[in-house]
Amino acid sequence: MHLRTFIILNAIAMKNISFILLLSIAFVGCGEDSNLTKEQIEKYTKEGKIIAQASFNTLSGNLKTAMKGGGVAKAVGFCNATALSLTDSLSAQHTAVIKRTSLKLRNMANAPDSLEAKMLNMYLIMSQMRNPIMVPKILEKNEDEIQFYAPIMIKNETCLKCHGIIGQTMKAEDYAIIKQLYPKDEAIDYRMDKFRGMWSITLKR
DSSP: OOHHHHHHHHHHHHHHHHHHHHHHHHHHHTTOSOOOOHHHHHHHHHHHHHHHHHHHHHHHHHHHHHHHHHHHHHHHHHIIIIIHHHHHHHHHHHTEEEEEEOSSOSSGGGOOOHHHHHHHHHHHHHHTSSSOOOOOEEEEOSSSEEEEEEEEEOOOGGGHHHHSOBTTTBOHHHHHHHHHHOTTOOOOOOOTTOEEEEEEEEEEO
């Protein structure tokens, strides 16, 4: 075997080993070891899914109405003025703490904490695999609370009007409006079926 070929193969092997180790660290570091029973995990997973879906339906419904009423400008205005307060209202309604977060933020108030950042990175790595397994995860937060995480994927082309690629799926003039409200925005350059962010929902035990 030529030396160059050996070096390339060795580099690929090391990359694969590093990838596997990173996934292992992510799972262990994010509480894969748990005292929860299978039944409890199923119960909290179901509860988290119901809350996430109800929250999505409420937020997306309002967003679609705003989009129809005034395009991206009105939709972004709704997000800026109402999305967080509406999420707080949903939290009170469901007796939970509901949050959407991402590695590429638009609203800095949605920034992930250290554990959320680990989970986001784990989901990001998994989303880049050939056959990604993007499923919710349940962790014990403390004696009184359970943490539910679930990935958010781009599944609607309407999302790309505000989060897509400028000049392709997103208009430059629309992004100029977004930048006025969110000067530090990073939440663009997404395509269909790509990982956007995560639901982080704290449930009562």
